[in-house]
Amino acid sequence: MNETIVCVVGNVATRPVYRELASGASARFRLAVTSRYWDREKSEWKDGHTNFFTVWAxxxxxxxxxxxxSVGDPVVVQGRLKVxxxxxxxxxxxxxxxxALAVGHxxxxxxxxxxxxxxxxxEAGVSPAARPEPNWETEPGSQPSVEHQPQPEPAGVT
Incomplete structure (x- = not known):
């Protein structure tokens, strides 16, 4: 069977909707894909037409x-196109x-x-509802010193 496999680069336009179904987990979100082109007369990038796709995982x-x-994330989606x-x-x-066959940032x-x-x-990973908000705050005076940071090891030559 011939299928149209596409690779699309765009931004997440809606919050992913996650559902547990009898047949297994399912998620969908809208993907906005905007073409860009260089305007020679104005010497700047311009946005072209925006296409929207519903991505199913x-x-x-x-x-x-x-x-x-999350909404606004830039992503790459590969999958079967269904019109x-x-x-x-x-x-x-x-x-x-x-x-979708694959989705990534x-x-x-x-x-x-x-x-x-x-x-x-x-097996399936962390539940989307269980994703905690990271703590980005750094306590005053707790800047890590360069001495205590792990140093990369040189690659061995064989």
């Missing part, structure tokens, strides 16, 4: 999407969905910290 990917993504047309209230509607636009699910988290 299942099983372990759904759990990790629900626990990892659907239906008639609603006398009008034809077309939607573009992506059945776009590291060309920021940093991310990857964490594998531990055994205590279960």
């Amino acid at each position: 299942n099983r372990a990917l759904a759990t990790n999407v629900g626990a990892s993504l 659907r047309t239906e008639a609603r209230e006398g009008q034809n509607w077309t939607s573009a969905d992506i059945d 776009d590291l060309s636009r920021g940093t991310s910290a990857f964490r594998r699910p531990s055994a205590k988290d279960g």
Whole structure:
């Protein structure tokens, strides 16, 4: 069977909706993808048209999407493109969905910290509702010194 596999780079436009179903975990979110081009006359970047996709994730990917993504996050999504047309209230509607195979943060636009699910988290990972807010506060006078920071070890030559 021929399927259209796409790789799309954009921003999370809606909060991921996570559901536990009889068939397993499922998550969906809207992805905004805006083209950009260089305007030679004004010597600046301009935004082009914005396309919106509904991204669907299942099983372990759904759990990790629900626990990892927030509105505005830059992401890369790879998956199967599904274009659907239906008639609603006398009008034809077309939607573009992506059945995600992989979702990740776009590291060309920021940093991310990857964490594998531990055994205590279960096979599917941490529940999205259990994601605690990190403590970013540094207590006064507790700046770590360079001496106590771990130093990288040189790579061995074989």
